[in-house]
Amino acid sequence: MKNVFSTILVIFIIGFVSCSKPKADDPIITPPVDTTPVVTPVVTRPKTIADYNKVSDGLKDYFKGTDYFYIGGAIEPASVDNPTEVTFMKRHLSSLTCENVMKWSNTEPTQGNFTFASADKIVAFAQANGIKVRGHCLVWHNQVPSWVFVDGANAVTKDVLLERMRAHITAVVNHFKGKVYAWDVVNEAIDDGGSTYKSTNWYNICGEDFIIEAFKAARLADPDVKLFYNDYSETNPTKRDKIYGLLQKLKSQNLVDGVGMQGHWNVDAPSNADITAAFDKYSSLGIDIHVTELDVSVYPNNSDPQVAYTSDTEQKLTTAYSRYFTLFRQYKDKIGCVTFWGLADNHTWLTTFPVTSGRTNYPFLFDTQYVPKQAYFKVIDF
Ligand code: GLA
Numbered sequence: 168m169k170n171v172f173s174t175i176l177v178i179f180i181i182g183f184v185s186c187s188k189p190k191a192d193d194p195i196i197t198p199p200v201d202t203t204p205v206v207t208p209v210v211t212r213p214k215t216i217a218d219y220n221k222v223s224d225g226l227k228d229y230f231k232g233t234d235y236f237y238i239g240g241a242i243e244p245a246s247v248d249n250p251t252e253v254t255f256m257k258r259h260l261s262s263l264t265c266e267n268v269m270k271w272s273n274t275e276p277t278q279g280n281f282t283f284a285s286a287d288k289i290v291a292f293a294q295a296n297g298i299k300v301r302g303h304c305l306v307w308h309n310q311v312p313s314w315v316f317v318d319g320a321n322a323v324t325k326d327v328l329l330e331r332m333r334a335h336i337t338a339v340v341n342h343f344k345g346k347v348y349a350w351d352v353v354n355e356a357i358d359d360g361g362s363t364y365k366s367t368n369w370y371n372i373c374g375e376d377f378i379i380e381a382f383k384a385a386r387l388a389d390p391d392v393k394l395f396y397n398d399y400s401e402t403n404p405t406k407r408d409k410i411y412g413l414l415q416k417l418k419s420q421n422l423v424d425g426v427g428m429q430g431h432w433n434v435d436a437p438s439n440a441d442i443t444a445a446f447d448k449y450s451s452l453g454i455d456i457h458v459t460e461l462d463v464s465v466y467p468n469n470s471d472p473q474v475a476y477t478s479d480t481e482q483k484l485t486t487a488y489s490r491y492f493t494l495f496r497q498y499k500d501k502i503g504c505v506t507f508w509g510l511a512d513n514h515t516w517l518t519t520f521p522v523t524s525g526r527t528n529y530p531f532l533f534d535t536q537y538v539p540k541q542a543y544f545k546v547i548d549f
Pocket residue numbers: 266354399429460516
């Protein structure tokens with residue numbers, strides 16, 4: 168038996184060797200070329216600061232504008248001269264907003280004298296780095312020079328005021344034509360109390376017409392740029408419904424393309440229910456939603472005392488950011504852009520608002536040194 172097995176084994180080995188050994192007259196066989204495409208390995212999303220420092224991807228890569236929404240930040244012109252901020256913006260942003268320099272007080276401080284140099288600097292930086300620019304804002308009751316509302320010693324008439332407004336909008340929109348993809352045409356016109364519209368110079372002199380005429384002038388100046396109405400407390404049900412009413416009126420005349428929800432929120436509010444109800448209601452008009460000024464205060468109440476950035480504060484901020492970004496992702500088909508009102512904790516208007524001093528705030532995903540916080544790792548972990 169043993170001999171039979173040995174014989175079979177020998178025959179098998181001889182057969183194998185003779186088959187595998189090329190003979191002189193065998194054709195030369197070139198090994199097939201592997202045509203499988205080279206797949207770049209998926210970079211693991213960092214979970215620690217050490218890992219963050221090893222990769223170059225940022226928010227704009229995790230939330231690609233085409234799949235999710237553009238990621239924006241609001242800046243002053245000095246940011247484009249600051250190497251740390253430049254590196255940060257190139258890594259994380261796909262959209263930029265001028266924090267102040269496109270506002271009326273900066274672009275037409277005296278009648279007919281337009282000053283665009285500061286905004287142009289930001290726009291040039293954005294263009295050089297493939298970052299889109301949101302225009303903010305054409306008509307607002309704040310940061311508008313006083314000459315706009317007077318005529319000599321008298322208050323300006325409605326007709327003259329509307330003419331000044333049209334002239335301003337036309338000049339500014341024309342100047343940035345092709346460089347700005349969306350404009351906040353009117354900012355904060357809706358009242359927080361019992362009235363529909365806020366009592367401002369604009370409303371008191373022109374009534375609702377200033378809003379409609381502003382959108383008409385912007386549409387006429389650049390039919391291709393997207394036009395937005397922008398406001399705060401946009402998830403508050405009463406205010407939401409008033410904003411909706413205005414948007415509906417504008418939409419029926421094809422004057423509006425989107426709503427800017429500022430997103431000056433805090434670690435407790437708004438609730439998921441109020442946010443989704445607002446998303447649903449606005450988007451039912453077939454318009455785009457941009458979150459235009461996101462920052463998450465660690466102080467839900469004006470009376471909250473100063474806190475240090477303890478692990479408890481960090482936990483609350485992380486939970487809130489996770490909640491908000493989970494909703495943004497769920498509504499990615501309705502949301503075109505999420506812009507932070509700043510970049511990192513070293514620069515935020517919340518240091519002096521609504522409490523004017525003595526309260527440090529920590530509203531962003533990055534600390535004062537541009538180092539990512541736990542909230543950052545949580546937001547990109549999906
Ligand atoms: C509002 C305006 C912004 C900015 C913030 C405060 O939300 O829309 O332009 O002025 O207030 O920084």
